[in-house]
Amino acid sequence: MSQKNMWEIEEACKGRGYRCICGVDEAGRGPLAGPVCAAAVVLPFGCEIPGLDDSKKLSDKRRRELFPIIQEKALGYAIAFADHKEIDDLNILQATFLAMERALRALPCQPDIALIDGNRSRDFGLETQTVVHGDSLSASIAAASILAKVTRDDYMMKMAETYPGYGFEIHKGYGTKAHYAALEAMGPCEIHRMTFLKKLYGNK
Numbered sequence: 002m003s004q005k006n007m008w009e010i011e012e013a014c015k016g017r018g019y020r021c022i023c024g025v026d027e028a029g030r031g032p033l034a035g036p037v038c039a040a041a042v043v044l045p046f047g048c049e050i051p052g053l054d055d056s057k058k059l060s061d062k063r064r065r066e067l068f069p070i071i072q073e074k075a076l077g078y079a080i081a082f083a084d085h086k087e088i089d090d091l092n093i094l095q096a097t098f099l100a101m102e103r104a105l106r107a108l109p110c111q112p113d114i115a116l117i118d119g120n121r122s123r124d125f126g127l128e129t130q131t132v133v134h135g136d137s138l139s140a141s142i143a144a145a146s147i148l149a150k151v152t153r154d155d156y157m158m159k160m161a162e163t164y165p166g167y168g169f170e171i172h173k174g175y176g177t178k179a180h181y182a183a184l185e186a187m188g189p190c191e192i193h194r195m196t197f198l199k200k201l202y203g204n205k
Contacts, residue, residue, distance in 0.1 A: 007140040008047055010132060014114055015046065019128070021076075022046070023112035024141025025104065027097050028056070028149040032174030033184075034167070034193045035157050036082040037093065039100035040148035041108050041115065043076045044141050050074060053143050055136035056150040068151045071144045078144075079107035080152050089196045098123045118142045164190040 014022050021043060029037040044050075050071065056064055072078060081103030083096035091099065105115060105125050114128040118135035135142035154173055161170035167183045167190065174180070174192075189198060 007053060007138070007143065010116060010130075010135070010139045011046060011141060014116070014130070019113040021110060021112045021114075022141060023105070023108065023115045024118075024135070024139055024143070024145045025101050025115050026056075026118040026136050026142050026145040026149055027100060028146070028153045029174070030093055030097055031176075032194075033176050033180060033197045034085065034169065034174035034190070035160060036084045036153070036192075037088060037097050037100050038080065038082050038149045038153035038156070039097065039104045040078065040080045040145040040152070041101070041104040041112075042071065042078045042141055042144040042148060043108065043110055043112055044071075044074060044144055045076055048074050048140075050140070050144070053140055053147075055134075055143055056146040058137070059147070061154070064147050064151050067147050071147060075144065077108045077110040078148060079104045079109075080148055081107060082153075082156075085192050085194050088194050092196070093194075094121070098125075101125065116142055118146065160192055164192065 011022050023041050023043045025041045027037055027039045081100050083100040088096040102125055116139050117129050117131050120131050120133050122129045122131050132139055136146040157169045157173040166187055168179050172180050
């Protein structure tokens with residue numbers, strides 16, 4: 002998608018009178034282990050970041066190239082987590098909202114509206130608009146998706162050193178065959194989401 006098209010949603014918000022428009026996205030809703038990570042990003046309206054797109058469509062190398070560019074160009078950004086215990090206590094949707102709320106609260110600037118990737122939101126104390134496939138349609142959300150993805154990947158690579166043998170450095174906690182094999186051999190570690198492992202371990 003062209004840079005011009007990536008700004009159509011923000012353009013519509015601007016037409017409705019919003020001036021400080023924030024994109025919000027998460028990474029890590031699906032894994033069996035580790036936190037969910039959310040990022041909130043306010044970009045200068047219409048700024049060009051070549052190659053900006055949904056983080057899932059980009060290579061790890063390209064995401065890491067864009068990461069500092071987004072940080073440098075953003076008017077404000079923040080990244081926050083909800084950990085495995087919060088995911089188990091709250092459920093993954095509410096934990097995702099918690100991480101998003103933490104990121105929004107940590108922004109150095111107060112947005113007029115937050116564009117939330119997906120079709121569900123909650124009261125974050127400001128105007129919100131959900132955008133299905135927003136990480137492919139909105140420059141602000143795409144930027145947030147990259148910051149969240151790279152940050153969470155880096156965290157899981159550190160966890161691979163703390164909890165060796167699970168392959169976190171490769172699959173980042175997702176339910177691959179290798180991950181399930183490691184669980185079978187070693188059992189869960191401290192950062193596994195037990196609510197995601199009920200079929201393996203019941204209600205332990």
